[in-house]
Amino acid sequence: MANIPIDQLAHEITSAVREYTEDVAVAIDKKVDQVANKVLKEAQALAPKRTGEYAKTFVKTKEGGYGEHRRIIWNKKHYRRVHLLEFGHAKVNGGRVPAYPHLRPAYEKHAANLPDEIKEIIRNGG
Template sequence: MANIPIDRLADELTQAIREYTEDVEMGVRKAVEKTAREVLKEAQALAPKRTGEYAKTFVITKDDSYGVARRIIWNKKHYRRVHLLEFGHVKANGEGRVKERPHLRPAYDKYGAALPDELKRIIENGG
């Protein structure tokens, strides 16, 4: 351990805390990005495929602000269709229902469930 003069102690503590915070922030952003890519890949694999265009138009949008790392996975071209496929809907003629084809929620449940444990590990280890 280095000898630190008492008048520099506050500066050294501040610097150590700043480095820890930056390391944790970078680790959290990387973990969130990795999880988002995994969810996107799984959602594209589970998406209904008639022509394949629907699955290809899923994208990740970054919504970051100070202290928040958020990724939104959505369908850029067919965004109005997602909830109809995910949860099913009444047929156009009103007779019966179209069966649901879950693809986003199972992908999120599969990979998103491990994210809190990963974030806890990052915080405990300092990045």
């Protein structure tokens, strides 16, 4: 341990906390990206494949400012169709079209452990 003059103690504590915060933020951002990539690949794999175009147009978008690590998985070209395929829908002349769940199961499979993984990152300091 280094000898620190008392007038520099506040500066040293502040710089140590800042370094810890930056390390944790980088590690959390990396983990959120990894999970988002897994969800994206799983959603593409589970998506209905009549022609294959629907599955190919899923993308990952990064949102949020400092301290916010948010990724959104969405279908760039067929965004209006996602909820119809995910949950099914009524036909014009009666009856229902079956549901093809693909986005929610991918999210539940990969993102369910994310809060625990983030807590572990915070405990380990990045």
